[in-house]
Amino acid sequence: WSAPVKSVFVTFPGDIVKNMTDTELAEGYLKKFGYMNSPQRSGFQSMVSTSKALKRMQRQMGLEETGVMDKSTLEAMRRPRCGVPDVAN
């Protein structure tokens, strides 16, 4: 009886659907708040710029600068916040 109840997820009418993938969440966040301005380049170059942008975001938020989408960084991205970009473009 201790197994977790398997929840059924429902799409509620009128709900602004937000359950994105972590990558979508991170990319949207980095773009929206100015950490990543340049249009995405495909392949290795894109990974480098994302990592650099993640480090800038982690520095701004006082997080460990890992350059990857670790748990605390994703949690920070889900926190309520001000809409003014962190990096002026």
Add this chain to the structure above:
Amino acid sequence: YKTFDGDLKWDNRDVTYRVINYTPDMDYSLIDDAFARAFKVWSDVTPLTFTRLFDGTADIMVSFGKADHGDPYPFDGKDGLLAHAYPPGKGLQGDAHFDDDEYWTLGTGPAVKTRYGNAEGAMCHFPFTFEGKDYTTCTTNGRSDNLPWCATTADYSIDKKYGFCPSELLYTFDGNADGAECVFPFVFLGEEYDSCTTEGRSDGYRWCATTSNFDNDMKYGFCPSRDTAVIGGNAEGEPCHFPFVFLGKEYDSCTSEGRADGKLWCSTTDSYDDDKKWGLCPDQGYSLFLVAAHEFGHALGLDHSNIREALMYPMYSYVKDFSLHEDDIEGIQYLYGSKTGPDPTPPGPNTPTTTTYPDTDETDSPDGPTDPTTTATTRPVDPTKDACKMTKFDTITVIEGQLHFFKDGDYWKMSSESNGGLKGPFSISETWPALPAVIDSAFENTLARKLYFFSGTRFWVYTGKSVLGPRSIEKLGLPDSVQKVEGALQRGKGKVLLFSGENYWRLDVKAQKIDRGYPKYTDAVFGGVPNDAHDVFQYKGHIYFCRDRFYWRMNSRRQVDRVGYVKYDLLKC
């Protein structure tokens, strides 16, 4: 700290702001107060002053909006983006926008300010006990009129203190119906509505007609949100319906079942399975004061800080006892310098009285008028009797065209000439010997050349040097429940309005009696002014309602056209 490129800032020190619209989540007086306190965070540490405008264009225009609200940066529904603001400048620059899909509170759950009842506008006390049951929200239990109410102390049965909660059955806000309550059912575009609706609007705000037919009368107002109202979803503003059925199972409280984000929701009908009507349940909400203080930092020129404890850190976190962080202070003082005026806290008894005072005049000179014989009616100025240092007067009235300020046995006169100065203090007992030291209100019957003075439940009538009284105010026809007449407003044709508490009476001066049809509620006729003003008078064609250091000025069309400081605008300190 960081500033915006080019150190954008306001060149003027007296920054103006205007509140364009309101969220239905809180009483407008709580919203006004939150914004005023948020500005005070910055004026406390800089030479900046913030004056509120009620019309026209202000430096900082403050507004609530949802999703796409007209600028290039749409909001995103509940949570996520809470608000944003623009750096100083013209037009959109300097403005602050708040996401009205958020649940705005003071940060600790529903902030419910009551109206009417006997709690004088106090906040609801949750939980409260009523007939042995605990309530964490407003309730209509115990009433037959379906008006939600709450206790303003922990136990209604003991204290009997209560007030009514926001409800469209009690009032609306904005719109064009002067706050009148909704009329149900009402007809709109030929259809009948028996509750608030967002039909006809693209901004999602709930409204209702304040007559039975909007198509004919075009009278409407926005519905305040009840504390039990759901947020977002597709039934915003409606209360949860308990129990409700979801996926065949019955729920009698909010649940996160069915959601991947763990947010609590409820159905607003008895069956979500059938009706698919839902919304998110009220939570702690976001402190409008904290978010506003942050956004106003942007509007003054500060960018985001990377110090987690700083106000300008981009993420929201609730702080109970807020104080500005060093980093924020350094940033704002880098732009505007530090505060040069006196310490805002009044000098204590052991503070030397020679504190520098920003706007000195002859009454401040250390040796003052020393020779009483040369100023027969004024005595050497006792610093504690400097009118400019008073935060509140017993009464202010106009006698022979001059403003008179009464306080604790003394009074000052402000000549009506433009360059006339403040004269006094004079002694009340020397001029009107029969009067007590504290005068609650006074008015001049110019036709009969009589002066009426009120103190407590007594009044005096002076004709020149002769006096009639004290007599009880019951002789004028005021009820014995009136303990104090706080204001007197000449209305011409021998009529004077006498204010006390939330009510006013109309006195027929010649007949010395109160006209039929009174009392009336002050805020029903004089909307937009505090209903606990401690002074009301007429001066140069405007009506002034005073509370503490502030006055609300009303023009002849009964519109509040100015709010300011008694000290600067009336006393000219």
